[in-house]
Amino acid sequence: MNISKRERRVLQALAIGGRILIEKDENGRIEHLDCITREGWFLSDCTFEIFRKLRANRFIRSRNGGAYRITREGIEALQGQRA
Secondary structure: OOOOHHHHHHHHHHHOOOEEEEEEOOOOOEEEEEEEOOOOOEOOOOOHHHHHHHHHOOOEEEOOOOOEEEOHHHHHHHHHOOO
């Protein structure tokens, strides 16, 4: 599966310990999201569109209402791009 450069950059940040934090409004819709690297920096490449693509492909997942982190499928997608 082809992954864009920006999607790959976000997945790589998540693979080394980053996370995506979201804020929801009263209706439960995502209002704002931040991709935070392991060092605490904000990654500007993580837009709502990229977040939706990664979640739709099941490359990222949230557990128990927590931050979104990379899944095994996301790691495998990254490994396939290294050829």
